[in-house]
Amino acid sequence: MSPVGGLPQLRAAVEAGADAVFFGVNPVRGEGRQDGAGFHARAKVGFEAEALPEIMRGLHARGVQGFVTFNVLVFDRELRDAERQLIHLAESGVDAIIVQDHGVARLAHEICPDLPIHGSTQMSITSAEGAELARRFGASRVVLGRELSLRDIGRIAAQTDIELETFVHGALCVSYSGQCFSSEAWGGRSANRGQCAQACRLPYDLFVDGAARDLGDARYLLSPGDLYALHQVPDLVKLGVDCLKIEGRYKDAEFVALTTAAYRKAVDEAWAGLPLSVTPQEERDLEQVYSRGLGPHFMAGTNHQTVVRGRAPRHRGVRVGTVRGVTERGVLVELSETVKPGDGLVFDPANWRKPEGREEGGFLYGLWQGGRQVEDIRAGGTYELRFGRGAVDGRRVREGDPVWRTQDPTLAARVKPLVEATDPVYTRPVTAHFVGRVGEAPALTLDDGQGHRATATAPEPLSPARNRALDEAGLRESLGKLGGTGYHLAGLSAELQGAGFLPVSALNALRREAVEALTAARAQAPERAARPRLEGALPQHLPRPDTAAGPRLHALVRTPEQLAAAIKERPASITLDYLELYGLGPSVEQVRTAGIEVRVASPRILKPTEQNLQKFLLGLGAGILVRSGGLLEGLQGQAGDTPLTGDFSLNAANLLTARALLDLGLTRLTPTYDLNARQITELATLVGGERLEAVAYGHLPVFHTEHCVFCRFLSEGTDYTNCGHPCESHRVALRDERGFMHPVMADVGCRNTVFEGRPQVAAAHLREWREAGLRDFRLEFVHETPEQVRAVVAAHRDFLAGACGVAELEARLREQTDQGTTEGSLFVPQGFGELALLPMV
Numbered sequence: 001m002s003p004v005g006g007l008p009q010l011r012a013a014v015e016a017g018a019d020a021v022f023f024g025v026n027p028v029r030g031e032g033r034q035d036g037a038g039f040h041a042r043a044k045v046g047f048e049a050e051a052l053p054e055i056m057r058g059l060h061a062r063g064v065q066g067f068v069t070f071n072v073l074v075f076d077r078e079l080r081d082a083e084r085q086l087i088h089l090a091e092s093g094v095d096a097i098i099v100q101d102h103g104v105a106r107l108a109h110e111i112c113p114d115l116p117i118h119g120s121t122q123m124s125i126t127s128a129e130g131a132e133l134a135r136r137f138g139a140s141r142v143v144l145g146r147e148l149s150l151r152d153i154g155r156i157a158a159q160t161d162i163e164l165e166t167f168v169h170g171a172l173c174v175s176y177s178g179q180c181f182s183s184e185a186w187g188g189r190s191a192n193r194g195q196c197a198q199a200c201r202l203p204y205d206l207f208v209d210g211a212a213r214d215l216g217d218a219r220y221l222l223s224p225g226d227l228y229a230l231h232q233v234p235d236l237v238k239l240g241v242d243c244l245k246i247e248g249r250y251k252d253a254e255f256v257a258l259t260t261a262a263y264r265k266a267v268d269e270a271w272a273g274l275p276l277s278v279t280p281q282e283e284r285d286l287e288q289v290y291s292r293g294l295g296p297h298f299m300a301g302t303n304h305q306t307v308v309r310g311r312a313p314r315h316r317g318v319r320v321g322t323v324r325g326v327t328e329r330g331v332l333v334e335l336s337e338t339v340k341p342g343d344g345l346v347f348d349p350a351n352w353r354k355p356e357g358r359e360e361g362g363f364l365y366g367l368w369q370g371g372r373q374v375e376d377i378r379a380g381g382t383y384e385l386r387f388g389r390g391a392v393d394g395r396r397v398r399e400g401d402p403v404w405r406t407q408d409p410t411l412a413a414r415v416k417p418l419v420e421a422t423d424p425v426y427t428r429p430v431t432a433h434f435v436g437r438v439g440e441a442p443a444l445t446l447d448d449g450q451g452h453r454a455t456a457t458a459p460e461p462l463s464p465a466r467n468r469a470l471d472e473a474g475l476r477e478s479l480g481k482l483g484g485t486g487y488h489l490a491g492l493s494a495e496l497q498g499a500g501f502l503p504v505s506a507l508n509a510l511r512r513e514a515v516e517a518l519t520a521a522r523a524q525a526p527e528r529a530a531r532p533r534l535e536g537a538l539p540q541h542l543p544r545p546d547t548a549a550g551p552r553l554h555a556l557v558r559t560p561e562q563l564a565a566a567i568k569e570r571p572a573s574i575t576l577d578y579l580e581l582y583g584l585g586p587s588v589e590q591v592r593t594a595g596i597e598v599r600v601a602s603p604r605i606l607k608p609t610e611q612n613l614q615k616f617l618l619g620l621g622a623g624i625l626v627r628s629g630g631l632l633e634g635l636q637g638q639a640g641d642t643p644l645t646g647d648f649s650l651n652a653a654n655l656l657t658a659r660a661l662l663d664l665g666l667t668r669l670t671p672t673y674d675l676n677a678r679q680i681t682e683l684a685t686l687v688g689g690e691r692l693e694a695v696a697y698g699h700l701p702v703f704h705t706e707h708c709v710f711c712r713f714l715s716e717g718t719d720y721t722n723c724g725h726p727c728e729s730h731r732v733a734l735r736d737e738r739g740f741m742h743p744v745m746a747d748v749g750c751r752n753t754v755f756e757g758r759p760q761v762a763a764a765h766l767r768e769w770r771e772a773g774l775r776d777f778r779l780e781f782v783h784e785t786p787e788q789v790r791a792v793v794a795a796h797r798d799f800l801a802g803a804c805g806v807a808e809l810e811a812r813l814r815e816q817t818d819q820g821t822t823e824g825s826l827f828v829p830q831g832f833g834e835l836a837l838l839p840m841v
Contacts, residue, residue, distance in 0.1 A: 006047075009252070012260070013064075040070060041072055041194035044193065052092040057093070071100040098143070103659075126606065133632060156608055175704050201222075201313035230286075289411065295307075298706060300798065302706070306710075317407070322400065323402075324397075332385075341364050348404060362387040363388065428488070430447060443456065453521070463644070569790055602628055624639075644666050646668070759820045766799065
C-alpha cells in the first residue's frame with residue numbers, strides 16, 4: 001500500500017504496482033473540522049471530496065484499492081460534519097477508511113456496515129488484545145505500531161485472525177503514534193489532529209544528574225532514522241501479515257514510484273518463494289530519493305544505539321565521501337561512491353558545531369586531480385570537487401566532514417517510465433475463455449480473478465474455415481495483445497467445435513469489447529446503504545448539574561518520598577506510577593493502611609510478552625489506572641470488583657468515544673490532552689461530570705518512546721539486557737532551545753516518557769469544571785520534592801474549599817517551580833464560542 005498526496009503520486013503508485021493506495025479527502029466547504037481541515041492527519045495534501053467518486057472509479061479500473069484516512073480525533077462540535085463525510089466516503093466506493101477515534105469507528109460501522117474499517121496506527125495497537133479492542137469498534141484490520149519486532153508481529157498474528165498491516169518504509173516517529181503531545185504542549189497543535197510540529201526533529205541538550213552531558217555530534221537525540229524493511233519482506237509474508245505499508249503522503253512521485261516498485265518486486269518474490277533480488281543500485285536509489293538514514297530499526301529487534309543516530313534531522317541521501325581538505329577553488333574529498341558533474345552535494349558540518357544553520361553545498365561542476373580535470377572517477381580516490389562561483393564557502397567546511405549526495409540527476413531518468421507513463425506499465429492478470437462453434441456467434445469471457453468477469457459476443461456466427469482454422473495457439477497470440485489496457489493474459493481456455501474461421505479484425509474487436517466491459521465492471525462502485533445515525537440534538541442551554549457533592553483530589557506519585565508526602569495530605573486516592581511495577585506491593589499496603597483509596601497506573605504500551613502484567617496488577621488488590629487499550633480489552637470479564645479508571649492515553653475526545661469506553665467497565669475517564677478546558681467542560685455536560693476525572697495539575701507527557709535515551713547515551717548497550725539499567729540510578733532531563741528542562745523517565749518496559757518541565761495547571765478553569773458537574777481532580781507529580789507535593793495538594797484543597805481565589809492558587813503553584821507554570825493544552829483560543837447544538841446518539 002502506497003502513500004498518495006496528489007494525482008502525480010497516485011499515477012506513480014498505480015504504475016509501480018501498488019495493490020492499494022491511501023490518501024486524505026478534504027471535505028466540501030463548511031463541512032470539515034473546526035479549523036476547516038479534513039478529518040485526516042496530513043492537512044496539506046489530499047483530494048477534494050467532489051473528485052472522490054471519479055478517483056475511485058479510476059483506481060478500481062486498474063485493480064487498485066483506495067483507502068481514505070479518517071485518522072484524527074474528532075471533537076463533539078464536529079460530529080455531524082464527520083457523519084456527512086463518512087456517508088460521502090461510503091457512497092463514493094472507497095474500499096476502507098483508516099480510523100483513529102474509537103467512537104468514530106463505531107459510528108462509521110453503524111452508518112454503513114458494508115464499509116470496511118481499519119484501525120489506524122494512532123490507536124497504538126501493540127498486542128492481540130489491542131487489535132481485539134479495535135474489532136469491538138468495527139475494525140476488520142489494524143495497523144500495528146512501528147515499534148514491534150518481527151517476533152512481536154508473529155505472536156500477534158498467532159493470537160488473532162483480524163487482518164494485520166505493518167509499516168515497512170518511511171519516516172519513523174520517535175513517539176508512539178497517538179501518544180505524542182509535544183505539538184499540543186508547545187504550540188497548541190495536536191499531533192492527533194494532523195498538526196504535528198515535529199518537535200522530535202529539534203536539537204536538545206542532555207543533562208544527567210543536573211550536569212550537561214557532551215553529546216558530540218548527536219544533539220538531535222529524538223530524531224530517528226527512516227524505516228527500511230525490504231529485507232524483512234519474506235519474513236512478513238511468512239508471518240501472514242496482510243498488508244505492507246509505505247509512509248510518505250508528503251513525498252513526491254519519484255519517492256512513491258521507487259519505493260512501490262521495490263516492495264512490489266519483493267512481495268512477488270517472497271510469495272513465489274524466490275530470494276530477494278534487490279540490486280545495490282536499487283538500494284542506493286531508495287536512499288537517494290529520501291532518507292534520514294535507512295534501517296529496519298525496531299522490526300529487526302531493539303538497538304538503541306542505531307535507531308537514533310542524532311547527527312541530523314533531515315534528508316541526507318547517499319554518503320559519497322569524507323572531506324580531506326579545502327583548496328582555493330574547491331574541496332578535497334576522499335570518495336566512497338562515484339560522483340559526477342550535476343550531482344547535488346552537501347557538506348555535513350555536524351550539528352553540534354556553531355554556528356548552526358545553513359549547510360554548505362551545491363551542484364558539482366567538475367572534479368580535478370593533479371591539477372587536471374578528470375572524468376574517470378573511482379571510489380577510494382581523493383579528488384578536488386569544484387562548484388559554481390560562490391556556491392560553497394570553504395571556511396565553513398572542515399576536514400572529516402561527511403559528504404552526502406542529496407540529488408542525483410540520473411535518478412529522474414530511471415524513474416521517468418513510472419512517473420510519466422502514458423500507457424499502463426504495471427498490468428493485472430486476466431484469464432480468457434473462448435467459445436467458438438461453427439454456425440454460432442463466438443463469445444469471449446475475461447475474468448480478473450477478483451470477482452469481475454465480462455463476456456463479449458461477436459455479431460456474426462463462426463463460419464467454416466477454408467484454410468487455417470481457429471486453434472488455441474492462434475487465439476493465445478491474438479487475445480494476448482493487451483498492451484495499453486492494464487491487463488496481461490495469464491491463462492486461456494477454449495471450447496472449439498468444428499473447424500471455424502474468424503477474421504483477425506473480428507477477433508480483435510471481440511477482445512476490445514470484452515476488455516472495455518471488464519474495465520467498466522471493475523470501475524463500478526459497490527452498492528452500499530449509508531444512513532445517518534446521529535439523531536436529535538441537545539438544547540443549547542442545558543440544565544445545571546447537581547454540584548452538591550464535594551470535590552475530590554486524587555494524587556499520582558512516582559517515588560516513595562512523594563508517596564509519604566501525599567499520605568500526609570490525605571487525598572481521596574493515591575495512584576502509584578512507579579518505574580518498577582514489581583516494587584509496588586509494599587507501597588499499596590502503605591496507602592491501604594493509611595485508609596486511603598489506592599490505585600496503580602498501568603503502562604501505556606503493552607507488547608505480546610508483557611501481558612502477564614495484567615495478572616500482576618489485578619493481584620495487587622488496588623484500583624487500576626488503565627492507560628492501554630489492550631489492557632482495557634484484556635480486563636473485560638476479568639476485573640471483577642477492581643475499580644478501573646481510564647486515563648488520557650485512551651484518547652477520548654468526544655461523547656461517542658467516552659460513552660463507549662465507560663461502557664467497558666470504567667468507573668471514570670480522563671479526557672485526552674487534545675481537549676482544551678472548554679471542551680472538557682462540554683464533554684462533562686454530555687457524559688456527566690461524575691464520569692470524568694480531569695488532571696488539574698501535571699506535566700504533559702510530551703513524548704512516549706520505545707527508544708531509550710538512558711541506554712543510548714548512558715551506556716554502550718543495545719537494550720535492557722546489556723545496558724546496565726542507568727535509568728535506575730540517574731536522573732535525566734532534556735533542555736530545549738528555549739532553555740526549558742524536561743525530565744525523562746523510563747517505565748517497566750524500558751519505554752521513555754519525556755515530560756514537559758513546567759507543570760500544566762487548570763486553576764483558571766476549575767470553577768467552570770465544577771459548574772459542569774466535575775468533582776474528581778487529579779494532581780500528577782514527576783520530579784517534585786515531598787515539600788512541593790504537599791504544597792500543591794494543599795493549594796488545590798484551599799481553592800476548592802473557597803479559602804483562596806484563582807490568582808492566589810496560580811501564585812502558590814508558581815512558587816513551587818523554578819521554570820514557571822503553563823496553561824498548555826487547556827488554553828482556550830479567542831473566539832472559541834459557547835456550547836452549540838450538539839448531536840446525540
